[in-house]
Amino acid sequence: MSTPPKPGKRMSVRVDTALSDDLAALMRTGMTASDAVRLAVGFLAHGYRDLWTQGVYPEGVTPSRMRLTSPPYDSRPTRTD
Template sequence: MSAPEPGRRMTVRVDEQMPADLAVILKAGGTTSDAVRLAVAFLAHGYRDIWARGRYPDGVAPAYMRMVTPPYKGPEQRV
């Protein structure tokens, strides 16, 4: 399977969890397309990193990945 060419439209089947997941992402701003592009870029970066470091063979996806988030350093927010 090959990736679509830039500028082409892509369709994604929406499963039962996706609307709730997108709602969480969209709270930070942006569009549904922005969220999908960010998610694809985030996952691709993770795959490239583990393959480049030799942690997994090239082309093998890990069962799960984790993210390390730096502390928030902006103005205090009320919850």
């Protein structure tokens, strides 16, 4: 296992077709590529830590599958009374 870059350091990742397509999907929301990478890594890390903390998987073991659940989009305006 290698160590993560220290805060403030830059990181380099080779972009293949799959990563480019995935970034394009996330960037359609208006975020930058850097924002998308931070969000994706943070989201996945949160999922791993949660599974480890709950004892669903032993610490350091990669889950075989994970899923995302999301409420349906509600475009109704929120009340401001």
